[in-house]
Amino acid sequence: MHGPRTALIWRAVFALLGWTILTLQYALMLATPDRGPVELTLNFFSYFTILTNVLVVLAMTLPVVAGGHSIGRWAAAPGVRASVTMYAVVVGLVYHFMLHATWNPQGWALVANIGLHYVMPIAMLLDWLMFVPKGALRWSAPVKWLAFPLIYGAWTAIHGLAADWWPYWFVDASTLGWGKAGAYFAGLLVFFTLVGLIVVAIDRMLERRSVVAG
Template sequence: MLHNPANKDVVDVVIRFFSYFTILSNTLVFIYFLNLLLSRNSDASFWHKPETGTAITVYILVVGIVYHAILSQLHNPLGLAFWADHGLHSFSPILSIVYWILFTSKRTIQYQSIPYWLIYPAVYFVYTIIRGNFSGFYPYPFLDLNKISFLQAFGNSLLVLLVFTFLSLSLSFIANKRSQKIKTYTND
């Protein structure tokens, strides 16, 4: 982004870089795993709560799903860009779901926390539309009001929020079933 001659303002380039849900979610994944590595293994810690790990897993899974279902057909990165692209959109979601399956999914998740998980993507959509209105920059074509109507962008946002909701409910259900089986097995 910095090497593009059209991008002369470094602050704008940094803001645009962090305007991608992919970058924000991968940063969150990095912070999550770093905190797990550095913090004490305490269930009271925010980073060790199964709700935290499940929400972050949902976020990064949506990154992978949206990329592979929609965005990957729109561009063809080459060289290092190819590897960076797949690191952010493929490797990170796979690593996160594997970790979730092996460790997080064995613990009970409170369903009432799911609406809170949806705040991040909802705020992201609102921020993207508002900032795009002033800057003309929309990081994703399904939100780009320069090319589609507000109603289409709103509908696309709702569709993606439904994916977040479905994955949140699904992973929570799986975790609670696994947790229940483990408790039943250990009580026998």
């Protein structure tokens, strides 16, 4: 476990980097000529990647700027940071194995893409591994953490029906049909749970090691 000063510096650096990457991606979306700014903004915040990166950036920012307040302590809590780590890891893995081959970003779009899907998820994972006290997680925690992707799934369905716009090919019910899109989403929920269980297992393993070392 590294010291609080190191954690503070780490989180400050990645908070700044994360806000910069999100701003860059938003600016790139606004440069799209075929949609209005309101629709583009709604679509921007309808990507699970964006929402998860907002959580990651808040998890980095709040302990730095509000560490002495309740919201800063909440963001630093082991359960909160573990859940955000689960979401971030899933974002990176799903992008790499299900989305990476579907497009070829260039220039600043490539920079934003790498930041959102690789740099920030890895930063969150390392933050959790290095700076968060271990041993506080229960095996049931990953089921509770599914609330976020479940709410996101409901929003995606509502937004998709209303606007005929889908953020990812594997939830595009208008193309795949509701049965197949639902099957993909159910599979993703199972994957979230598995990643969450791995997070809990690592938490317990590292806690036991710290006890033995102590």
